[in-house]
Amino acid sequence: MPTYSFMLNGEQVQVDAPGDLSVLWALRDKLGVTGPKYGCGINVCKACTSHLDGKAFNPCVTNVRDVAGREVTTIEGLAKGDALHPVQEAWLEQDVAQCGFCQPGQIMAAVALLRRTPNPTDADIDAIENVCRCGSYFRIRQAIKAAAAKMAEPTVVAVQDPAAVSEGGGSSLAATGLGVDVAALGAAALGAAALVTRALDTADVAPAEG
């Protein structure tokens, strides 16, 4: 059986599988990554929405051989450790999830939208096709708008005591979802205060989708 290797949530992985096995089942049944869900298998419910090289894709209709050498990010790879992505934070604040089954896909679709369109209109949000059978759409809409606002505004972060930060007292920093290494910030001994302008998780910003 052929072996395919690709980057998965920042780590190199290998999978022994027929080339035409869908990425969804390679992830779920071969690699034990279960965040992407099966909801239809034919790319109409979008519950499996993940990112391929930073852009939204649907693993249920993508063959594993077609992601070889590329970078796959699932919902599990979105947060930086305990620091959630601003979209995930917004999802919690708006209490979007009911059964929660579609939400990994909804969130990955929203992140992809905000990368292309940082300030989406209602029409842009309407274009997200992911099905939520619980009908949480209005809260999804609110969460996307809230996340866009979070990601747009310059954030003032006051670091008053670097020692406290490095001891984990900087929960306000961790909660910003910057993916900033809090301990490193503290170690930088920024003094009484530091201004940090939020960069939209610059590390994995991808070029706009064509």
Place this chain on the structure above:
Amino acid sequence: MTAPDLPPSRRRFLTYLVATPTLALAVNAGLLEEPAGAVIPTPPQVAELEDLGDFLIQAGKPTEGKLIVLDVSTAGKVTCALPREEVGQGITTAVAMIIADEMDVPLSDVTVTLADARPELLFNQLTGGSNTIRSVFEPTRQAAATAKARLVAAAAQRTGVPQSRLQVLDGIVVGGGHTIPIGELSAAAASPQLKVAQPTPKDPATYRLVGRPQNRKDAREMVTGQFKYTNDHEPVKGLLRAMVRRPPTINATVKAIQNEAAIRAMPGIRGIHVIQTGVAVLADTFGQALDAKEALEVTWNAGTVDDQNDETVKQALRQVNLPMTPALGTVVEGEFDFAFANHAPMETNTAIADMTANGGTVWAGMKSPIVAAQTIEDDLGLPRGSVTAHVVQGGGSFGRRLFFDAALEAARISRAAGKPVKLMWTRVDDMRHGRARAASHHLVQASIIAGEVVALQHHVASIETDFRHGLGEVLTATGTQLGNPDIIPVSAGGNASFSQSVFATTITSPYNFGATSQLLNESSLKFHTGSFRSVYSANTRGAEEIIVDEIAKALGQDPVAFRLAHLKDPRYVAVLTTCAELGEWGKKLAAGFAQGIGFHAEYKSCTACLVEMDARNPKNPRVTAAAIVADYGLPINPRGAESQLLGGLTDAIGTTLRAGLHIDKGLALEGSYSQFHFPRQKDSPREVKIHIMPATTGAPGGGGELGLPAAVGAVANAYARATGTAPRSFPIIFPVDFTPFTKNTGSTRVQPR
């Protein structure tokens, strides 16, 4: 509006009707002599006196004492394995709130999990009828109050400080200069020798968490992808993936497999087994099982409804519906059709089973796990108590997981294969061979004399709704115990009597429309059906809300004002009034736009829904805004209640405007979300305002299903007002705008961009 004081003669008339609430309409000529303009009161209906939830609570009474079991760890963490199923309705968060509030412990220290099937609970482990909070509220309060009293008693014993001078603050017993975390007292509090003051639950008015919005406790796991549904679990090693090739028509059985050897030779295939419902394929991955299932060549015997299609179903319903009693005076009437509607939870039927010749274990989302385990035992010839059923939180239900089809099928496959299996249905199978809300036909007729409604008749004909998941047995048992065959007609026997009982205990009119009768008749065509959120109410009350608008129009009255003048209860009036204000009822809108209103009361709760619709293109209407107000008696978690109302609104938008199933040659044409048009973001309102009324009764009413029927009325009425039409067939926009799948899946692989 409440009924006016009545002359004695009227009261006697009313009393007579209370005793026979489901009799066919008999309009007393005496009514004709009433002064014009007086609202004609409707006597209480069965569901107002004792609703389905009351009977479920009654059935659970013998086991209530052991229903809620709390555990306080030495670390001070409180856990409760709730004998109910969470599928997104927020019950685990709500119950945790009740426990935390009653015990005065931090909410973050309380964890509510889902109990395995507990056969000793008999009828008290069934999740349905919007009844979880109603049935567990008192037992949970009692259990938590008792736990707290024992912790305080243990602290008193340790410190010598009288119990009356100790209190619990945020998980710490405080008093007499002592501060002791409850975890340190957990062991001592378990002592049978402990002298405990009689625990009294708090006055709900003093709750600090209950009644205040709380976000879901399990949301972080959900938004990070860590939350595990049945398919995400690997509870035993060597689980093979199982899928079933299903027949071309409902309930058809396998005649022969033509290419078994070729299928066995496909990559990753570990076994093939013919079972009652088709051909099971076992594989290393679901992808391989799916490919093999599609490649199977099978011949089939006939199914049970092979000759049925949309037209024959409509005819069958008309044949069983009873004709109306001739109406008096001015008549406003309507004949309505509702198509089948798939539950379509995002998580398709999924279960894990590990069976041996002596018993075994199943894991699945199950709302009736005791009946599930017992059915599996009976099906496989196993002794009682030999099957353990683990209840897993489900990815949606809307009534679907009352049935345990997946657990039973997985158990059969595991037994046949002699191996543990994880079974998943494809979406296409879930939609075509799963269960659906039964199609129904409605005759509604209002009689108006001297400007007032004197009678409302509603005759419902429905394809049989299957209640063979344990609910029927609950009703039979309680009906027998109560000895009141007038309220619970058990004499008909079988599922038909269950249906009548559910209908009688859930369907009521919130209006004073004089003599009111609502009757059900069912066709026994063997489709796969099951309770769908709001069961009979969505269609029955939805149709009535349309007629209410038409009555108001016939009388030249505003739809809101007309409802306000006829609602039976001041709570109803307050909710509708608040909703009309919240949604700015009557505001000017451009041509092609309109507002619509709907009201509904059930399970001791009530709600009003107001929507705005853009129907400039009548073939492509959109609900653009909604305002919803609800009174739950005692709201536990308003945030969760809002979620359920939002869900009910979305269900209503779907089933009223576009989402239904077409039947052709005994099978649904729709096979996925591209064909069954459940709403997506583009179909959903951009503005939704929801208001939860403060506590009005001190006891929680039902919440899970409440939102749907009022919203059905609101959406249909908005469409009617915007387009100048009278909607009668639902969904309103229902073309076959797709090419049906010919196989069981429509598998298409695309190249990534």
